[in-house]
Amino acid sequence: MNPVKNLVITTIKRNKVQIHCCASPDDGERVNAQIIETANKLVIIDAMLMRPYASELREYAKSLGKPIDRVFVTHSHPDHWFGIEYFQDVDVYAFPETIEEIKMFAQIAMDFHRNNHGDLVTDTLFLPNKAITESEVTIDGVLFRLFKIVAAEDVFMLALDLPEEKTFIAQDLLYNKVHLFVGQRSMDGTLCFDGWIAALKQYESGEYEVVLPGHGFPGEISIIKENIANLKKVKSILSSSTGENFVQNVVAAFPDYGLRSMLEMSAYFLFQMK
Numbered sequence: 524m525n526p527v528k529n530l531v532i533t534t535i536k537r538n539k540v541q542i543h544c545c546a547s548p549d550d551g552e553r554v555n556a557q558i559i560e561t562a563n564k565l566v567i568i569d570a571m572l573m574r575p576y577a578s579e580l581r582e583y584a585k586s587l588g589k590p591i592d593r594v595f596v597t598h599s600h601p602d603h604w605f606g607i608e609y610f611q612d613v614d615v616y617a618f619p620e621t622i623e624e625i626k627m628f629a630q631i632a633m634d635f636h637r638n639n640h641g642d643l644v645t646d647t648l649f650l651p652n653k654a655i656t657e658s659e660v661t662i663d664g665v666l667f668r669l670f671k672i673v674a675a676e677d678v679f680m681l682a683l684d685l686p687e688e689k690t691f692i693a694q695d696l697l698y699n700k701v702h703l704f705v706g707q708r709s710m711d712g713t714l715c716f717d718g719w720i721a722a723l724k725q726y727e728s729g730e731y732e733v734v735l736p737g738h739g740f741p742g743e744i745s746i747i748k749e750n751i752a753n754l755k756k757v758k759s760i761l762s763s764s765t766g767e768n769f770v771q772n773v774v775a776a777f778p779d780y781g782l783r784s785m786l787e788m789s790a791y792f793l794f795q796m797k
């Protein structure tokens with residue numbers, strides 16, 4: 524039986540891997556989990572926000588008929604780790620800083636999302652059980668390079684690439700035609716914009732043919748430039764907006780972007796939680 528009911532799955536065939544980009548619907552924030560299928564194994568990157576989509580991700584992985592080698596959680600935001608509830612029997616890797624951040628903010632995240640979604644999201648803290656300590660790892664003959672990014676969309680983030688596959692697994696370092704979440708502040712209160720733009724510039728000239736964002740469909744390297752332009756514009760809109768008109772001002776500037784709720788969540792953290 525086809526396990527896919529809600530997720531939109533884009534399959535991309537590369538050299539030694541097949542990529543399955545699994546996108547959740549709008550109420551799951553259009554977050555992507557990526558399944559990298561090697562000859563004999565699966566590597567999963569991020570695990571969804573909502574229970575129905577996380578369990579469907581697990582079912583879809585099962586339908587591919589290969590063991591899950593590991594799950595990577597790229598950062599501490601709940602749309603990337605809540606779903607590890609469904610992957611408790613496999614190793615889940617994250618940076619030590621990310622594990623600490625998840626611990627610190629889990630209750631706030633669960634309260635916030637259970638307020639919106641009730642029992643459709645987890646009420647239990649599940650932590651990655653393995654800390655990432657290396658900067659590259661070869662899994663089933665495929666080289667994964669692991670990059671630690673500081674002070675971008677989240678305070679600590681993992682991005683990966685598969686250099687032999689010319690594939691950049693950016694997750695939330697990049698969004699594709701979806702409003703960016705810009706509500707994260709550094710520990711010292713600094714807004715995300717400048718650090719995020721600086722991080723993106725490091726990858727702008729990478730030789731990537733496939734770019735996998737954390738929200739929105741897979742794209743090409745050009746979405747890096749588009750994200751940089753978006754962040755510059757939204758930063759300037761924020762400086763001249765109030766809590767009342769920030770969302771509508773950004774929507775007016777980017778009318779072809781989806782998921783207004785991402786901006787509403789940004790506004791909540793920018794104006795009410797500061």
Ligand SMILES: [Zn+2]
Nearest residue numbers: 600602695737
């Ligand atoms: Zn996200």
